[in-house]
Amino acid sequence: MRTDLAASYGEERLPRYTSYPTAPHFSPAIGADSYARWLSELPSNASASLYLHVPFCREMCWYCGCHTQIVRRDELVVAYQRALLGEIAQVTAAIGRRIKVEHVHFGGGTPTIMAPEAFAELMAAMRHAFFVLPTAEIAVEIDPRTLTLEMVDVMRLSGVNRASLGVQSFDPVVQRAINRVQSFEQTASVVDMLQRAGIKGINFDLIYGLPHQTVATCLNTVRRSLELAPARFSVFGYAHVPGFKKHQRMINEDQLPDGLARHDQACAIANALKEAGYVQIGLDHFARPDDAMAVAFAQGTLRRNFQGYTTDQSEALLGFGASAIGHLPQGYVQNEVQIGAYQQCIAAGRLATAKGYRLTDDDRLRADIIERIMCEFGADLGDICARHGAEPEAMLRSASRLKPLIADGVVRLDGDRLAVANDSRFLVRSVAAAFDAHLDPGKQLHSRAV
Numbered sequence: 001m002r003t004d005l006a007a008s009y010g011e012e013r014l015p016r017y018t019s020y021p022t023a024p025h026f027s028p029a030i031g032a033d034s035y036a037r038w039l040s041e042l043p044s045n046a047s048a049s050l051y052l053h054v055p056f057c058r059e060m061c062w063y064c065g066c067h068t069q070i071v072r073r074d075e076l077v078v079a080y081q082r083a084l085l086g087e088i089a090q091v092t093a094a095i096g097r098r099i100k101v102e103h104v105h106f107g108g109g110t111p112t113i114m115a116p117e118a119f120a121e122l123m124a125a126m127r128h129a130f131f132v133l134p135t136a137e138i139a140v141e142i143d144p145r146t147l148t149l150e151m152v153d154v155m156r157l158s159g160v161n162r163a164s165l166g167v168q169s170f171d172p173v174v175q176r177a178i179n180r181v182q183s184f185e186q187t188a189s190v191v192d193m194l195q196r197a198g199i200k201g202i203n204f205d206l207i208y209g210l211p212h213q214t215v216a217t218c219l220n221t222v223r224r225s226l227e228l229a230p231a232r233f234s235v236f237g238y239a240h241v242p243g244f245k246k247h248q249r250m251i252n253e254d255q256l257p258d259g260l261a262r263h264d265q266a267c268a269i270a271n272a273l274k275e276a277g278y279v280q281i282g283l284d285h286f287a288r289p290d291d292a293m294a295v296a297f298a299q300g301t302l303r304r305n306f307q308g309y310t311t312d313q314s315e316a317l318l319g320f321g322a323s324a325i326g327h328l329p330q331g332y333v334q335n336e337v338q339i340g341a342y343q344q345c346i347a348a349g350r351l352a353t354a355k356g357y358r359l360t361d362d363d364r365l366r367a368d369i370i371e372r373i374m375c376e377f378g379a380d381l382g383d384i385c386a387r388h389g390a391e392p393e394a395m396l397r398s399a400s401r402l403k404p405l406i407a408d409g410v411v412r413l414d415g416d417r418l419a420v421a422n423d424s425r426f427l428v429r430s431v432a433a434a435f436d437a438h439l440d441p442g443k444q445l446h447s448r449a450v
Contacts, residue, residue: 005408005424006263014429014439016283017374018306019332020367021357021438023325026334030356032345038330039094047314049103050126051306052084053321054111055339058146061180062250063168063210065239067323067337068109080321080339081118085125086346087320092129094351101130103312106140112147116154123158137162137292137311139201144190145182152193162201163194164234169210170221177211177255184224191228204230208265209238211255215268222272232293233278233286234308235269237262266426282375283428285309302375309375322352331358362437365390370432373418377425382416392416401434 015022042048055068056077071077092098104126114122126132139162140155155163167187168180175181194202204225208218225233240256242248257265270280278286279294285308287294296302296311303310305317306325319326322342325334333356336342345352359367365388372379381392396402396413405411410424411431420431433439 005410005427006260008408009410009427009430011259012430012433014433015436016308017370017429017432017436018304018308019325019327020370020436021332021363023332023334025438026332026355026357028355030331030333030353030358032351032353034330034356034358035326035333035351035353036094038328038333039091040096041330042095042099042316042328044097046316047100047102048130048316048318049105049305049310049312049314050101050130051105051107051317051319051324051326052111052122053107053109053319053324054080054113055109055322056080056113057108057110057143058113059179060247061168061178062247063178063180063207063238064247065241065245066107066109069339071113074115077113078115078118079343081114081122083343083346084122084320087352088125088129090346090349090351091318091320098129098131101126101132102136102314103310104132104136104138105307107307108141110143110146111140112142112151112155116148116151119151120154120158132159137201139164142166142190144187147190147193149193152197152199156197156199160199162203163199164203164205165190165230167204167221167225168207169213169217170224171213171217173212174210174217178251188228191230200231202228202230203232203234204228206233206235206269207238208235208269209240209257209262211251213257213265214261215264218265218269219272222269222276226276231288231291233273235266235273235284235286237266237284263426282309282377283426297375300376304371304374332356361388364388365395366435366437369395369435373420373432373435374428377428378417378419380417385416395435398437399434402431405431405434 056071057068058070060070138160140160141164144165165187169175170184191202206221240248240251273286274280277288279289279297280286281293281297281302285293292311293309303312305312305327315329317327319335322335322339323337325332333353335352336345336354342352365385368384369379369381372384381395385392385395402411406413409421410427412419412421420428
């Protein structure tokens, strides 16, 4: 890992490329009518994955970058669950048939804030509306501080087979600085409950770059996490954007590590996980060698979507809930971000699509290149361009940001084959950005590259 490159490129604000083009380029020109038409045009043999956004938490974690709000009254959650049921009915009516589903992901917020019976009703509605395959991955994001045994039982009966636990850091000093106090014992208890229920696919989310974090505290969190042996880790750099997320103003910026310190923390975590036998996957995931994600990485079939890296090969991602984003062959759609506006649309019997983006042929070409770079640290430009009827030479000429990366040894070009150097893989977002025709470096819309 080269600290000189971290210093040169690490302060750039770049997308994580969970889509291309990225969400800031979505427009109100794509609305409910476009979405309904796109749904009706899904091929008869299409498969889909489902994302359900539950934007509620019991208290605000100050580092959070998600669309969520704090609720004390459960009736607000109940009303929202009814809206989700309504949206499921509207989407399936627009499709006009029952299509197969290979992945279901509940994100938040805290999806398990729903009452167990409400969660069961939602899962039953999805199984009625869609053909959820017996082999489908059904994943739920969990706050270990609030999960109950009753909810775990309902998750088991509903077919949940993967759980993502927010850990972030086990250091109590860091936890107090981000308003998320969560003991190791709480987390261990939840892991035990899930495993006893047969939910074996357990992911841990860790964050570096938080206030008061050091390499030593990051490594201690990894060491304690390894005691619980999760199947996967997601390791993210904290994105401090108080201009967009006002609650982040509660974090003292003077206590945040600088770019080089963040780089050292990321490297230390990655090395510790690899030494423990986990396979590093792309930018920020780690998995056991026998895990489905590690297998997909080895076979070159790994994909990237709004949940990060995925094994999902579906043609469509259908998003449900306030702020949820969907991806269809024609382009992207996003629901109303405000919960009230979302619920009003559904109650009025119309889709809640607020904005979106219609893909061009050039977008599809660049999206394929960027996805392969993000998933495989390289891309066969000749093969990808041939599939899109384009010339790799023209694509390389348009990628002016690639030249300094090549000069600095970050990228190697062998004919039309591009590869990110092993010691520079932490800059994979910088390499992907070289092919981003929409990127405006002057706008601080994204997190640091390192």
